[in-house]
Amino acid sequence: MATTGGSPDCGDPVDVPDAPGVADVAAHPDVSDHVDGTAPSGASGDTGAPFRSGFVTVIGRPNVGKSTLVNRVVGTKVTITSPRPNTTRRSVRAVLHLPGVQAVFVDTPGLHRPRTALGTRLNEHVAEALGDIDVVVVVLDATAAIGPGDRLVLGRAAAACAPAAGDGAHAVPSALMVAVNKVDRASGAQTMEHLQGAHDVLEEAGARAEFFPVSAATGAGVTALVDTVLARLPEGPPYFPEDMVSDASEAFWVAELVREQLLARVREELPHSIACRVTEWEWPRIRIDIVVERESQKGMVIGKAGELLKAVGTAVRAQLPPGAYVELRVGVDKRWQQRPDAIERLGY
Numbered sequence: 001m002a003t004t005g006g007s008p009d010c011g012d013p014v015d016v017p018d019a020p021g022v023a024d025v026a027a028h029p030d031v032s033d034h035v036d037g038t039a040p041s042g043a044s045g046d047t048g049a050p051f052r053s054g055f056v057t058v059i060g061r062p063n064v065g066k067s068t069l070v071n072r073v074v075g076t077k078v079t080i081t082s083p084r085p086n087t088t089r090r091s092v093r094a095v096l097h098l099p100g101v102q103a104v105f106v107d108t109p110g111l112h113r114p115r116t117a118l119g120t121r122l123n124e125h126v127a128e129a130l131g132d133i134d135v136v137v138v139v140l141d142a143t144a145a146i147g148p149g150d151r152l153v154l155g156r157a158a159a160a161c162a163p164a165a166g167d168g169a170h171a172v173p174s175a176l177m178v179a180v181n182k183v184d185r186a187s188g189a190q191t192m193e194h195l196q197g198a199h200d201v202l203e204e205a206g207a208r209a210e211f212f213p214v215s216a217a218t219g220a221g222v223t224a225l226v227d228t229v230l231a232r233l234p235e236g237p238p239y240f241p242e243d244m245v246s247d248a249s250e251a252f253w254v255a256e257l258v259r260e261q262l263l264a265r266v267r268e269e270l271p272h273s274i275a276c277r278v279t280e281w282e283w284p285r286i287r288i289d290i291v292v293e294r295e296s297q298k299g300m301v302i303g304k305a306g307e308l309l310k311a312v313g314t315a316v317r318a319q320l321p322p323g324a325y326v327e328l329r330v331g332v333d334k335r336w337q338q339r340p341d342a343i344e345r346l347g348y
């Protein structure tokens with residue numbers, strides 16, 4: 001039965017116990033070794049140069065590849081991705097550690113015209129991530145024409161990077177970079193058109209920027225972008241310890257992995273309605289509630305004879321340390337996307 005307050009009603013448990021043959025891959029930085037191959041920092045190296053650090057906010061329309069880019073930059077999966085819009089529901093900080101420098105990349109939800117309370121909340125996350133930063137990276141999709149959504153994003157970025165009046169803490173304006181992504185799928189002409197188009201929009205807004213054609217999927221052009229970002233960071237301390245690649249909690253991360261697997265499997269109408277939350281963590285047993293908005297959606301998530309849910313559980317376990325026991329339950333929280341209290345409880 002549906003509930004409107006308290007925790008959602010989650011019945012229909014489907015356990016996914018230890019199964020042989022499941023790959024032993026620890027994906028989350030907090031539960032795995034340092035896997036990004038970059039040297040942990042902590043000292044400024046041999047050069048004697050002062051340590052540098054800063055925050056780099058990545059913004060763009062939904063689905064342009066922000067999360068894929070952030071994962072690529074830090075060299076490990078710290079934020080989930082999918083072909084569905086609005087996959088990212090919270091800002092996630094991903095930390096790139098290099099000798100003498102630390103860059104904190106902030107992956108954000110896609111900026112969009114909100115139709116729900118959740119949509120409004122997602123845009124708030126973006127606005128919050130644009131305060132007090134050193135670099136803004138605007139991501140555009142080279143395979144789709146620059147539209148009003150992109151112009152809105154470019155305008156926000158220009159405003160966030162404008163020099164502040166007076167000589168307060170923000171007297172040094174943030175650097176602005178534009179990454180034209182998915183060039184692996186675009187023609188040279190399309191890519192050029194985007195670089196030029198973005199340049200024109202920003203020029204009109206009186207902003208200066210640097211431009212990079214990239215493919216987050218293949219990694220093409222990403223090094224040039226990252227090198228430039230790092231070069232713009234000011235002197236400053238390391239904000240995160242060397243072994244920390246993301247600020248997401250393990251519980252949030254596992255819930256996100258479940259949602260990612262669901263998004264990859266469910267049909268069109270459903271993705272926005274799905275929320276996931278860890279309700280019990282007693283290692284190796286993890287219980288995750290999958291919340292949908294209507295009774296009729298439960299069956300779609302569970303699948304015939306629980307098959308869909310089983311596949312989700314197995315795929316999630318494959319990304320956790322060995323021995324994890326994932327219990328998935330499906331429940332209804334009526335119209336949670338429209339209810340700020342529910343959105344908050346779900347952690348978005």
Ligand code: GDP
Pocket residue numbers: 060061062063064065066067068069080081082083084085086087088110181182183184185214215216217218
């Ligand atoms: P976000 O909403 O901006 O965070 O976008 P995601 O990172 O979730 O990516 C949206 C979709 O675009 C996913 O299906 C990605 O696999 C795909 N994608 C991201 N970057 C690239 C790229 O460089 N090339 C191609 N071909 N696809 C990409």
Ligand code: MG
Pocket residue numbers: 066067068080081087088108109110
């Ligand atoms: Mg995303």
